[in-house]
Amino acid sequence: VVEKQAEVIALAFVILDDAYLLLDYLAVAKAYQNQGIGSQILQSLAQSYPHLGLLVEIEDYDVYQEPIMKKREAFYLRNHFQVNDLHIILFGVAMILLSTKPITFEIYKNILLQTLGPYCDQYVQLNEL
Numbered sequence: 001v002v003e004k005q006a007e008v009i010a011l012a013f014v015i016l017d018d019a020y021l022l023l024d025y026l027a028v029a030k031a032y033q034n035q036g037i038g039s040q041i042l043q044s045l046a047q048s049y050p051h052l053g054l055l056v057e058i059e060d061y062d063v064y065q066e067p068i069m070k071k072r073e074a075f076y077l078r079n080h081f082q083v084n085d086l087h088i089i090l091f092g093v094a095m096i097l098l099s100t101k102p103i104t105f106e107i108y109k110n111i112l113l114q115t116l117g118p119y120c121d122q123y124v125q126l127n128e129l
Contacts, residue, residue, distance in 0.1 A: 002028075002037060010037050014045065017111045020103065021045060021052045042079045046100070053101030055108065060087055060127070063094040073098070087127040091120075094127055 002010035009032045013025040023045070028037045046054060056076055061069040073083070073096075081098040086105050088095050097108060109124050 002041065004032075010041060012041050012045070015111060015115045016049070016052070017114070019053060019107070020055045020099070020101075020111060021049050022108075022111055022115075023054060023056045026056075038075065039079055046080075053099050053103065054081065055097060055099040055103060055111075056081065057088070057090060057095040057097055060094040060096050062087075089125040089127045091123045 001008055001012075008029070010028040011025070012023060012027075015022040015024055023042075026038060026041065042054065058072050058076070059066070059069050061073065076098045077083070080100055082100070084097045084099060084103060086097040086103070086108065088097065088105070088108075097103065105126050109121075112120055112124050
């Protein structure tokens with residue numbers, strides 16, 4: 001949580017693994033967007049966990065064609081993430097994975113299964129376009 005004068009202005013929800021930090025959710029209040037706060041959060045996570053690769057899922061632009069998705073992808077690319085060739089279906093939503101170090105689908109899925117439990121196995125699939 002990032003606060004300014006007792007007001008929550010940003011929030012990050014992460015899942016830690018032995019090799020990766022999965023950034024499951026990152027939000028910055030609208031009034032504080034485009035001020036570098038999201039980038040500062042990513043830098044702080046990278047500094048706090050230098051031995052871990054950072055990983056994020058974003059909606060697949062090729063499927064949904066929403067301009068905000070390209071903006072989101074550009075944000076992560078500016079912050080040292082790379083697009084993987086992994087397209088996934090996560091709880092019915094087409095996503096792509098971006099990370100700061102290479103990852104396989106098996107490793108990614110295992111992170112989710114260890115965190116969320118085996119019931120989610122059926123909701124995490126490789127999207128073979």
